[in-house]
Amino acid sequence: MISLSSVTKLYNEGRPNGVRAVDNVSLDIGADAVTVLKGPSGSGKTTLLSLIGCMARPSAGRVMIDGRMVSGLPESFLTEERRSTFGFVFQRFNLIRGLTVLENVMLPAAPLGPDPQALAEAARDRIAALGLADKADTPVEHLSGGETQRAAIARALINDAPVLIADEPTANLDTDLTHRFLDIVADLRAEGRTVIMTSHDPRIWQSDLVNAVIEMQDGRVTGAFA
Template sequence: MLELSQVTKLYNEGQPGELAAVREVSLSIATGQVTVLEGPSGSGKTTLLTIVGCLTRPTQGRVALHGQPLSGLPEQHLARVRRQTFGFAFQRFNLIAGLSVLHNVMLPAYPLAQPHPQLLARARDVLAELKIAHREATRVELLSGGEMQRTAIARALINDPAILIADEPTANLDAALTLQFLDIMATLKARGKTIVMSSHDPRITRAALVDRVVTLADGRIVAEAAGA
């Protein structure tokens, strides 16, 4: 459903510090599958995830969703596709301190401008599903690590995206929280979500729910394997 063809991403293009973070990567991501990008730090995982999620445009190559090319779309149109298609859970959660759990979760929905009562109901449904509803009024900096993680996942799901993107989701998480994360992902997979994660954590790369592990080195795909 999501197809990358010969994608290259240069940082500092044409400048002395030019660097190819992703090099000629072709990858197709099937609907409903769990794909993990693994590789050492600096191998291009985060950059590739931002291209998959249309947060970054590739310097060269094409990205297509359901056969529709996205690379050439004007920014406004691309932003709409991005909001409606992808949910993002970043490394270290990127929650906004000073705002409540509820407000953090609703943030990605504001640009879609749905009626407020509907959005509030939706946010509360997602919080309940992630077992964090009792914390809706708490400022996020006061949460435990597990609660932050569930809040970040709730925020990624607020627009009911078909594709969930998670960048090193278990970095700095203990064993129990990693299992909790995997349980949540398994539930989402069972519901038909497509999941793309980066990780060099064997607890993730060898997890039963993973369909495919793609190994990056120096911006290129160097191996691909079926999941455990």
């Protein structure tokens, strides 16, 4: 369970260009479920996602994971929390050009100092599970859009994180690739993982796979539907 209590995020506080990106949000996100944050651009959903994933600290309020308050942790502990709890799939995927799929997938685990051979085997298993076994040694710039997305998901899961966070994961995908992504989400939920994503794509938030939809507007939660 991830719980947010009266969470606010301010940028440029006290300045004329100050922004209240998230405004007094209290929210519980269930484990082993698929939750979608929806809303127009500027609604605060991506900022809220970054607070949930410990990529940013709230200006006020608390973020708790399984009963542990994480929003006030020192940065070194917060880094470990991100590494052990969350896998991230960014909107533009952020794979490193010039490196192969295998090398990209291995990168998040490298700071943990695992045995290189064991890590490579684990990475190849993740890549194969997502249908990319024949692309493992291919530079990522040579992948199609759907292949790039699957490589990014493999990278997000290399540390066996229980929570997958995805920011607008289907923004640049056609209908067929969106359905393939939803198939992957179904598999992840079957494994007992929690999936949290932002999306303004009705193909996502209308899917039967989704357990909860959180609507946002101007930094506030305006509706929650199960």
